[in-house]
Each structure stands twice: as structure tokens, then as C-alpha cells.
Amino acid sequence: MKCPECGSLNDKVIESRPSSDGSSIRRRRECLDCGARFTSYEKVEEKTLMVQKKDKSYEPFDLSKLERGIRICTDKRHLEPDVIDRLVHNIEDAIVKKAGSKRIITSSAIGEEALKEIYRVDKVAYVRFASVYKSFSDLQQFIQEIEQIAKTVDGSYPPFESAEENR
Numbered sequence: 001m002k003c004p005e006c007g008s009l010n011d012k013v014i015e016s017r018p019s020s021d022g023s024s025i026r027r028r029r030e031c032l033d034c035g036a037r038f039t040s041y042e043k044v045e046e047k048t049l050m051v052q053k054k055d056k057s058y059e060p061f062d063l064s065k066l067e068r069g070i071r072i073c074t075d076k077r078h079l080e081p082d083v084i085d086r087l088v089h090n091i092e093d094a095i096v097k098k099a100g101s102k103r104i105i106t107s108s109a110i111g112e113e114a115l116k117e118i119y120r121v122d123k124v125a126y127v128r129f130a131s132v133y134k135s136f137s138d139l140q141q142f143i144q145e146i147e148q149i150a151k152t153v154d155g156s157y158p159p160f161e162s163a164e165e166n167r
């Protein structure tokens with residue numbers, strides 16, 4: 001490590017200590033040329049989560065976009081802000097888990113994970129989200145979706161064939 005005082009590259013590590021959550025290691029170093037002491041941090045480089053879109057192009061995952069979608073579909077549902085925050089958080093967790101170590105997920109898988117979590121929280125918000133995600137084009141599709149939900153007595157998911165299977 002380059003000494004911030006004299007620019008020398010000769011140093012020794014005096015002390016190494018992991019941060020309390022284990023996400024970084026702090027090293028206390030001493031320059032062998034001028035004796036200056038300085039600190040360096042070592043962290044795992046997190047790969048950006050990438051979304052593969054329908055046209056096969058990629059874009060970085062954008063949590064604010066997902067949050068916006070959730071706010072729209074839960075509008076006027078009188079859900080506690082906590083409940084909405086938790087919902088967004090749970091969807092994000094599910095997405096990260098599904099993306100795995102490659103940190104890649106398809107946009108349709110994001111939609112499926114979101115639908116699953118929204119379904120647990122609010123059925124109306126679910127139908128709203130589904131209508132956009134599945135691009136309902138007529139009233140009949142709404143009715144079908146709602147009928148499927150009504151048939152699902154125990155509220156288990158999915159109430160219908162997943163969009164994945166329909167393709």
C-alpha cells in the first residue's frame with residue numbers, strides 16, 4: 001500500500017481486525033521508510049445484480065423501479081408503511097436469492113417473485129400488479145384472475161399457472 005505521507009510502497013501490517021459484521025477487514029499499517037501509520041480497508045467486491053430483459057439485453061437491477069411499482073399497486077389500500085417496506089424488502093431478498101452467485105436474473109423472474117410476495121400481502125394489489133405485469137388486455141382476463149383467487153381457499157400461491165409456463 002502506498003504510504004499517504006511519503007509515497008513509499010514498503011509497509012508492514014501492524015494489526016488486522018474484521019469489522020463487527022465481518023463485511024470488511026481493517027488493517028493498521030506502518031510505512032517502513034518514513035514510519036507513518038495509516039489504515040487500509042479490505043472488502044469483498046459485490047457484483048452488480050443484472051437483469052436480463054425480454055429482448056436478451058441486460059441492465060443493472062433498479063430497486064427504486066420495483067418500489068415505484070409496489071407503491072402504485074398498493075395505492076389507497078391502507079397498508080401500513082412498515083408493511084410496504086417489508087414487502088419491498090422481501091421481494092428484493094427473493095430476487096437476490098434467485099439470482100444466486102452469478103447475480104443475474106430475468107425480468108420475468110423478478111415479476112414472478114414480486115407477484116408471489118404481493119399475493120401474500122394484499123390480493124387487490126396483486127391483481128393490480130398482475131394486470132400490468134401480465135399485460136391484461138381485456139376485462140375477461142381480470143375476471144379470470146379474480147375467479148382463480150376466489151377459488152384458492154387457503155390462499156396458496158400461485159392461484160393460476162405461472163406466466164413462465166404460459167410461454
Ligand SMILES: [Zn+2]
Pocket residue numbers: 003004005006007008031032033034035036
Ligand atoms: Zn512513508
